[in-house]
Amino acid sequence: MSALITDRTSIQFRMLNRSKGPAMWSPRAQCDRQRFSIEWRKVIEQTKNLYIWQEEAVRIILKNDEVKGVETSFGTRFLAGAVILTNGTFLNALMHVGFKKISGGRAGEKSSGGISDQLRELGFVVERLKTGTSARLDGRSIDFAAMTEQKSDEDEKCFSYMNVQNTIQDRRSCYITHTNEEVHKELKKGLKYSPLFTGKIKGRGPRYCPSIEDKIVTFKEKLAHQLFIEPEGRDTIEYYINGFASSLPLEVQLKALRKVRGLEKVEIFRPGYAIEYDFFQPTQLKHTLETKIVRNLYFAGQINGTTGYEEAGAQGLMAGINAVLKIRKQNGFILGRDESYIGVLIDDLVTKGIDEPYRMFTARAEYRILLRQDNADERLTEKGYKIGLAEKDRINVLLEKREMTTELINFLAKKSLKPEEINNDLRKAGTAEINQAVKAISIAARPQIEFMEFLKSIKGVEKLKMMSDDRMREIAEQAEIKIRYEGYIQREKMVAEKIKRLEELKIPEDINYGELLSISTEGRQKLTKIRPANIGHAGRISGVSPSDISILLMYLGR
Numbered sequence: 001m002s003a004l005i006t007d008r009t010s011i012q013f014r015m016l017n018r019s020k021g022p023a024m025w026s027p028r029a030q031c032d033r034q035r036f037s038i039e040w041r042k043v044i045e046q047t048k049n050l051y052i053w054q055e056e057a058v059r060i061i062l063k064n065d066e067v068k069g070v071e072t073s074f075g076t077r078f079l080a081g082a083v084i085l086t087n088g089t090f091l092n093a094l095m096h097v098g099f100k101k102i103s104g105g106r107a108g109e110k111s112s113g114g115i116s117d118q119l120r121e122l123g124f125v126v127e128r129l130k131t132g133t134s135a136r137l138d139g140r141s142i143d144f145a146a147m148t149e150q151k152s153d154e155d156e157k158c159f160s161y162m163n164v165q166n167t168i169q170d171r172r173s174c175y176i177t178h179t180n181e182e183v184h185k186e187l188k189k190g191l192k193y194s195p196l197f198t199g200k201i202k203g204r205g206p207r208y209c210p211s212i213e214d215k216i217v218t219f220k221e222k223l224a225h226q227l228f229i230e231p232e233g234r235d236t237i238e239y240y241i242n243g244f245a246s247s248l249p250l251e252v253q254l255k256a257l258r259k260v261r262g263l264e265k266v267e268i269f270r271p272g273y274a275i276e277y278d279f280f281q282p283t284q285l286k287h288t289l290e291t292k293i294v295r296n297l298y299f300a301g302q303i304n305g306t307t308g309y310e311e312a313g314a315q316g317l318m319a320g321i322n323a324v325l326k327i328r329k330q331n332g333f334i335l336g337r338d339e340s341y342i343g344v345l346i347d348d349l350v351t352k353g354i355d356e357p358y359r360m361f362t363a364r365a366e367y368r369i370l371l372r373q374d375n376a377d378e379r380l381t382e383k384g385y386k387i388g389l390a391e392k393d394r395i396n397v398l399l400e401k402r403e404m405t406t407e408l409i410n411f412l413a414k415k416s417l418k419p420e421e422i423n424n425d426l427r428k429a430g431t432a433e434i435n436q437a438v439k440a441i442s443i444a445a446r447p448q449i450e451f452m453e454f455l456k457s458i459k460g461v462e463k464l465k466m467m468s469d470d471r472m473r474e475i476a477e478q479a480e481i482k483i484r485y486e487g488y489i490q491r492e493k494m495v496a497e498k499i500k501r502l503e504e505l506k507i508p509e510d511i512n513y514g515e516l517l518s519i520s521t522e523g524r525q526k527l528t529k530i531r532p533a534n535i536g537h538a539g540r541i542s543g544v545s546p547s548d549i550s551i552l553l554m555y556l557g558r
């Protein structure tokens, strides 16, 4: 085992239609069985190098300042070239419902001790954060007719560019309802028992997912807050109430919920709760997510102070890649702020640290014109391929898309359209008619023109029209973006290149900032603590001023 991930959950594999048994052998069941056996084989193939052990890791094994493995609660020792800690909200975790508090990392799951204390002794800064969740509702007791139905998106988008047909069957709707003054009155009565407002909870919570009690106090003037009632899955009667996280006592939560329209008779499966847990300031990490104090030890996920599934997943991926590269003695895999949201996330964490749970918002990225959903393949596929994470067929799909996009743009730049061919459509689209032949590209650039429809209406793009609808849409979308926004894209690329040059100015690892007395005291303290790898990184640290950077540049002989 080269990298070891401390995750107690094993791979869950859902047996399709198993309960029906051979007596129910229907075409659907047969199809499910075939799918099951194909998927099962795929799982076996894809996980053949994965060894799973379910137990609590209580200590990391060290030799000098390098990690060598982990030890579990039963004393089993696992030796590894690298270790990734992904303890989530479980380290010294406490769950609060009113003044009742119990040790636990999530409803029904125990807290984990040991590791935080050991790392603290090694010099790691360990702090506390808080998060929370809402009650889970019994769907049978909800009056959905009194709420507004929210159907799923009709226009499904896939994460994959590999032509995956992934139409989800039997989609279940969500429902919207609202709190009201009666609900707020019930909640206010419970505030004196709130662990949040009586100082029992010390950790800071996520600004963007406040509890309902937080909302009624912070936004006193609001008479109602929107709530989403969401099914927890396709085969369950359990519902999640989004927007009603709470750590108020159970009775208060229930009384308040029953004042919500549609929830007058609601029964709950479990109350909402808040949870406090240890996290490690992420400024203690390199951009590879390796810790600066212990070599080959990586941290990923909520223990780095983030909140949310996507943030955790992104870090897990990057820590995994980097742990393997480190073991293979290869360079780290770091994505730039202009290359991906993962790059922004990790750079923010390790450069600035956090003082409240960090959520990734598009607004945190400065190069939003470059970081688009439609060009994720363009930005990342080749990088993935180089480190062995993407197959050749993915590259081929990308190359074909690139080639077809260029071909389409070139064709539109050459093709002339006469007034009699196009004026009818221009009139319908509400844009000016032409009185002499013009290049198709100039018509395509007009904002009133629906690009796909335009393509379908002109002759010469038969090759494109022969492709599947999805593929044609992808290529047309790329061409459209390039035709309409190329100027903006290039301008942003230039700014990113300029900043990147600063990233290339490396700062020696053994630099003694204490000797650089011309740098401000705050600047010296922050640089000493964070030890940035390069000038670009140093410039983004809060408290390091432009004049501190000039001094640093002079010191580096620039």
Ligand SMILES: Cc1cc2nc3c(=O)[nH]c(=O)nc-3n(C[C@H](O)[C@H](O)[C@H](O)COP(=O)(O)OP(=O)(O)OC[C@H]3O[C@@H](n4cnc5c(N)ncnc54)[C@H](O)[C@@H]3O)c2cc1C
Binding pocket: 006, 007, 008, 009, 055, 056, 057, 058, 086, 087, 088, 089, 090, 091, 105, 106, 109, 112, 113, 115, 131, 132, 133, 275, 300, 301, 302, 303, 306, 307, 308, 309, 310, 312, 313
């Ligand atoms: C109550 C609650 C509600 C949330 N709601 C949302 C939401 O609506 N949307 C959203 O995006 N995010 C939500 N989150 C956050 C999201 O669940 C987490 O950010 C994300 O799951 C963190 O992933 P992770 O891998 O860091 O940790 P986790 O998913 O918490 O996984 C940690 C795993 O490590 C195991 N573990 C811990 N310590 C040890 C040890 N010592 N030895 C062995 N195994 C160990 C645990 O058993 C667990 O399986 C919620 C979190 C909580 C607690």
